[in-house]
Amino acid sequence: MTIRTRFAPSPTGNVHIGNIRAAIYNWLFSRHAGGEFLLRIEDTDQERSTPAAVRTVLESLEWLGLDCDGEPLYQSTQRAHHLEVADRLLAQGAAYKEDKGGTGKGECVIFKMPGTDISFRDAVKGGLTKKAEDLKDFVIVRSDGSPVFHLGNVVDDITMGITHVIRGDDHVENTFKHLALYAAIGAPPPVFAHLPMIVNAQGKPYSKRDGAAYVGEFREKGFLPEALFNSLALLGWSPGDDREVMTREEMVAAFTLERVRSSPSQLDMTKLLWMNGQHLKRRGLDEIAAGCRAAMQRQGLWREDIDPAYFRAVIACMGERIRLFSDLGEQAAFFFTEEYPYDEKSVKKRLRKEGALDLLREELATLEAVEPFTAAATDAALHALAARTGRSMGDLVHPVRVAVSGTGVGPGLFDMLEVLGKERVLARIRRTLAMPVG
RNA sequence: GACCCCAUCGUCUAGAGGUCAGGACACCAGGUUUUCAUCCUGGUAACACGGGUUCGAUUCCCGUUGGGGUCGCCA
DSSP, X not given: OOOEEEEOOOOOSOOBHHHHHHHHHHHHHHHHTTOXXXXXXXXXXXXXXXXXXXXXXXXXXXHTTOOOSSOOEEGGGGHHXXXXXHHHHHHTTSEEEEOOOTTSOXXXXXXXXXXXXXXXEETTTEEXXXXXXXXXXXXXXXXXXXXXXXXXXXXXXXXXXOOEEEEEGGGHHHXXXXXXXXXXXXXXXXXXXXXXXXXXXXXSBOOGGGXXXXXXXXXXXXXXXXXXXXXXXXXXXXXXXXXXXXXXXXXXXXOOGXXXXXXXXXXXXXXXXXXXXXXXXXXXXXXXXXXXXXXXXXHTOOOTTSOHHHHXXXXXXXXXXXXXXXHHHHHOGGGTOSOOOOOHHHHHHHTSSXXXXXXXXXXXXHHHTOSSOOHHHXXXXXXXXXXXXXXXXXXXXXXXXXXXXXXXXXXXXXXXXXHHOHHHXXXXXXXXXXXXXX
């Protein structure tokens, strides 16, 4: 029998990280087993289900590389089938009609629980049992004739041939109902695995208020999909050895439900950032450049006249200082504009010191003579100046850095000068010298 | 409230009776470096509590506490 899992989101416009983590586990599990991973859009709530919301789901899956087998099944297309099953249940006496009053008007179809205890072995939580007296009959078709979640969910899983249902912890109670439904329908139940929730720093359910809770937000912030994937996979699962930074293939090879923990956990943004840096190292310069450009476009910092070669040089120069695509626009804006701000503290510390500007003038004269304007050449020139004047390299480097970048932190100065180019460097130093100090 | 689930450093975790309780992020100290980041070295830091079982419990059992989930004609 081929292993078949599914991701069954209701398209509400956003994909929560808890849900996508469930999708990741389903995907990992089926890929590990050489099985299939299917998608079902639970769009029976017509109010919230829009084509745009469906597109968001599809984009999130694609971005994370969670490829689905076959075409997605839209639950709304299965309505007739759901009702047909309800009729059969009615006919065999497993369900009955009743007007419960309350919300709806008229009769609805209610599934009759078997009156026995129900147990099952959850693949992550172990043996679970619910006593008969704690199991109540429940509605499967509303009085307006529409099927309810429980019915549709079970019937669709049967028609899709789902063998393993891996879903959030919040579904454990439903599982007893679903198991009764499988029995009444006469279909073998799948294996169930319930994942613990992802909680926030307060141990509460992760919500919008806690910052990034949706996949799209991580994407917008410039995170790498493989970093989010890796971090989310490790939230509740571990390969059993000390590996943490892993490729998708390594995770597929190592993934088992047995190694999934059953206690809740929280996503540490700091570690995610670190993870992103780790995966960034594995990407090529061109890929990083493309990601940074997209981030700058979102930040409104991108200009079409930025030279591709220059852009690549800037990124190479920034090196591992880029942990997030959006870092470039935030930390290296001075490479792309003459309007860069001067950091007050750095100016005070490096330019407003006694004799700092005189020294900067000397350095300007030195740099004017450097040709070609390579990192090695400017390095040698300033070292020579340091030796001649008895200054330390630190004394020489800092004023120039602040003058050409406006800040006290950044890439190695000489690499930075080469990338900026002689003309720009000299102009910036002259402009800084001309600025009123104080 | 009822029913169910969970509990190892601040965080993510390894651990399936005998470990100096291991790793990672973060943090601190030192080294490298023109700054920052990287990198290297070292360090601080955990078995929620109380009973059992056992020669021996982080590990097994029970209870307590704390946290979470579910109790819809939502999904």
